[in-house]
Amino acid sequence: MKSFWLRILHWDHLGLLIIVVVTLLFHFIAIERPETIVWDETWYVGDARSIVSGTGELRPEHPPLAKLFIVAGEYIFNGFAAPEKDTGAKTGRSIGDDGTNDTVIYVSDTSGFRIGMTIRIRMEQMDVRNVDSLLNRITVERGVGGTTVRSHPSQEKIYVYTDNAFGWRFFSGIFGTIGIVIFYFICRKLGFSWKATMLATFLFAAEDMTFLHSGLALLDVYMVTFMLAAVLSYLDRRYILSGIFVALSANCKLAGVLIIIALFLHWVIYRRDKWKTLSASLVVAAVAFVFFLVFFDMFIQGSIENPVTRIDSLLTSTAANQFTVPKLSISSRPWVWLYPQFIDPEYNSPFIVYSYDPQYISFISTTIQILVIPTIGYMIYKAIKGSKAAGLVLLWFLATYLIWIPLNIATNRVTFVFYFLSTTPAICIGIGMGLTDWLHKLKTRSFELIRISPWIVTAYVVIGLYLLIHLGIFVIFNPAIPPIIKTWLPPFV
Numbered sequence: 001m002k003s004f005w006l007r008i009l010h011w012d013h014l015g016l017l018i019i020v021v022v023t024l025l026f027h028f029i030a031i032e033r034p035e036t037i038v039w040d041e042t043w044y045v046g047d048a049r050s051i052v053s054g055t056g057e058l059r060p061e062h063p064p065l066a067k068l069f070i071v072a073g074e075y076i077f078n079g080f081a082a083p084e085k086d087t088g089a090k091t092g093r094s095i096g097d098d099g100t101n102d103t104v105i106y107v108s109d110t111s112g113f114r115i116g117m118t119i120r121i122r123m124e125q126m127d128v129r130n131v132d133s134l135l136n137r138i139t140v141e142r143g144v145g146g147t148t149v150r151s152h153p154s155q156e157k158i159y160v161y162t163d164n165a166f167g168w169r170f171f172s173g174i175f176g177t178i179g180i181v182i183f184y185f186i187c188r189k190l191g192f193s194w195k196a197t198m199l200a201t202f203l204f205a206a207e208d209m210t211f212l213h214s215g216l217a218l219l220d221v222y223m224v225t226f227m228l229a230a231v232l233s234y235l236d237r238r239y240i241l242s243g244i245f246v247a248l249s250a251n252c253k254l255a256g257v258l259i260i261i262a263l264f265l266h267w268v269i270y271r272r273d274k275w276k277t278l279s280a281s282l283v284v285a286a287v288a289f290v291f292f293l294v295f296f297d298m299f300i301q302g303s304i305e306n307p308v309t310r311i312d313s314l315l316t317s318t319a320a321n322q323f324t325v326p327k328l329s330i331s332s333r334p335w336v337w338l339y340p341q342f343i344d345p346e347y348n349s350p351f352i353v354y355s356y357d358p359q360y361i362s363f364i365s366t367t368i369q370i371l372v373i374p375t376i377g378y379m380i381y382k383a384i385k386g387s388k389a390a391g392l393v394l395l396w397f398l399a400t401y402l403i404w405i406p407l408n409i410a411t412n413r414v415t416f417v418f419y420f421l422s423t424t425p426a427i428c429i430g431i432g433m434g435l436t437d438w439l440h441k442l443k444t445r446s447f448e449l450i451r452i453s454p455w456i457v458t459a460y461v462v463i464g465l466y467l468l469i470h471l472g473i474f475v476i477f478n479p480a481i482p483p484i485i486k487t488w489l490p491p492f493v
Helices: 002-009 014-030 041-053 065-076 165-189 194-205 208-213 220-235 239-250 254-271 275-301 307-319 334-338 372-384 388-402 404-411 417-422 424-449 454-476
Strands: 084-090 104-106 118-121 124-132 137-141 157-161 352-355 360-362
Touching: 014 165, 014 194, 041 065, 041 084, 041 118, 041 124, 041 165, 065 165, 065 220, 065 275, 165 194, 165 208, 165 220, 165 424, 194 208, 194 424, 194 454, 208 220, 208 360, 208 417, 208 454, 220 239, 220 254, 220 417, 239 254, 239 275, 254 275, 254 307, 254 388, 254 417, 275 307, 334 404, 334 417, 372 388, 372 424, 388 404, 388 424, 417 424, 424 454
Parallel strands: none
Antiparallel strands: 084 157, 104 137, 118 124, 118 157, 124 137, 352 360
16 A cells, blocks of 8 residues: 555656646536626527527637537536426517617516526527516516527517536536646657646646636637647647647637647748648648538538638638727737736726626736746747757747737737637746756756855745745636635725
8 A cells, every 4th residue: 555655656647637636626616606607608608508599600700619519518417408498488478679678578477487597589598687476577688698689479489598507617627627638748748857847737727817718618728728739749740630639729719720830830940850741731730620610510500501601701700800999898909918917007907807706807827927028038048059849839929929919910800818828838838948947057056056055045935936926826816716806906896
């Protein structure tokens, strides 16, 4: 028994296991807090509900794959059945298409309704705000989940959704955790020591915005996880598989395709091997993207759509969202993501508040954000010295972040800080490399001096405090933990 525990303690992947268990635990503690929809879940859960109802897709500007994972969670945790049932009630009077005034619906029976549930009449979703059993009527919020307010005749059937937060958030937590595991093995594949790997993995797993998006029914976590799988496959020289993962990433959100720029440039600069396989992987990525798009859309639409028309629609619909004056409160220009935005009055706040109670307050962890520019500077130095890992970080940064700046200037397209999610892994790798090099120099210097000088002690303290602050941000802003922050200073009032 003693030898067993010794083997566990010396197991190379024990640190990863601890990080995975802790993050999963926090995800599942928070998974039903709240039981209702949070922030942009409105659009994606509403879309998933419309898909399971067979009433079509509500957010066609995004590819289908990530939405189908939300749908899968709803099916699986509703007993492998559509999370919707007939209330047995019908509309008592016709309903107009004025979503502001026509909010009182007379029904044949109110017993199947309760405040907070989401109902459907034809293609329109509505949230129940009040139930009046004496007058057989309910008060609703019209056109929720991204549906359109419509007129409805009397005697229409009323359906209620029976899904829950556990179902629609489940696969986000699972994919976020898989992403941590893949990230860990990317670091190992780059030749990092155990110490460098654990530092980078800890920074990535405990990054606020990454963790929050891994716990909500949003699309980005799926895109990032498939993107990481593409990077790992590339590093393992499985180029065809890498191309397939790029296609899957782009089928979650179109921005997932950007990583192929970094991988191709890295191959051109550092490898230039298996050029036929690499070329084939680019073709495979393009073909697989179209195939998956048509295949997954078929599940939603029930028919095959012209892929050229569909891709054109994806590109034009997202490009149509542009900055306005005044700008959308949570939108921001890409160049302000490189520093804490509370010093920029135009941005208003460094936070996107998804919810206060429980606290879903999303931002790039300050401990990561303040080191983006220094890290990129150090990666340039390392790349000049011949580091292929540093070269990958730089190209990753170029492909998934820097590219947004000229695109934003040229098109005025709306961008949001959470677009940085696909760049965060690269920055965490770079910071992990920098901290490890610093620790190595401190250790070497201690041996040279045959003592630990006050300067060396100070450096160790600074590194320790940095990691402690990073952990503190993760804990304080964690939705699984009762609110600590929101009681002091704006915007937490």
